[in-house]
Amino acid sequence: MPEAAIRHDWTREEVAALFALPFNELLHRAHGVHRQHHDPNAVQVSTLLSIKTGGCPEDCAYCPQAARYDTGVAAQKLMDTDDVLQRARAAKAAGASRFCMGAAWRGPKDRDIPKVAAIVRAVKGLGLETCATLGLLGHGHAQALKDAGLDYYNHNLDTAPEFYGEIIHTREYQDRLVTLAQVRDAGLKTCCGGIVGMGETREQRAGLLQALANLPEHPQSVPINQLVPVPGTPLGGAEPIDPFEFVRAIAVARILMPLSIVRLSAGRQQMDDAVQALCFFAGAGSIFYGEKLLTTGNPDVEADRALFRRLDLHPLEVTASMGTVHADIVDSETNSCGHGCGCSAAA
């Protein structure tokens, strides 16, 4: 197979044509791309801590942390640095090398940045890589976080531009692109993906992946989330997506962004082991590990360990490729906040 091209000019027709390939043909092509750039038997394992939960003023239709939806998620203020440090030390002791922190904000206020910077600095001081998902960033925020030692910033596109207005009304697609530009300009690494299964068409799924692949730089991490319908949210009664359609989304993401680590994020609890195995074959190279993903469930740790044993997978160890270093252990607690990481189902 020829070396996969790194492109930023994918047309919608090209992406739709990939989705339309016979399933086995698509997986063959995706796995070929995966093997060119990644160890097919290694899976990055990440840990995510919600450092500020619930009470968010935004209206992301999938999110249990939005204050306007009655989901039973209690609002909590920003955690103290010492409390975060305690969780980060535990994650490190469990083998984590990266610690991801999510806050349910529209975005941090100027006064929040020194507090988050202190947390980042402290976690970084433990020798951990750091990642944050805080929402829309204001002027100077990305640079301040970078200066504090932040390695990655997560901010998802969530869905296709033309479907976005069906899901979120309190911020524009363009707002997200501006924050992503600030992240890149500050020299931070980018984690950016989206959610499938929100009622979008295949064409719109192609639109999401096209938008991700045509960013000025491919995100180093691309979380692909499957909607976890949470009662009380507008999407609480959403019909589940065909699992093979989800696998197709993973495969197309793999082909479009050959160097990125595609993360199988929120929704794994709804997938059986065979579907997860297909996702790994199709090019997923990362998962969140822990009992909960921000506020929704995540397969329990022992089940994940058993799945790794059955599939002969091993956690990705420190690597210099793409500047990504993982083998983290998430202590996640969200629908992958739509900021996105699995926090948009986000990371």
Ligand code: SF4
């Ligand atoms: S996804 Fe993030 S921004 Fe949207 S409502 Fe949830 S916490 Fe707020």
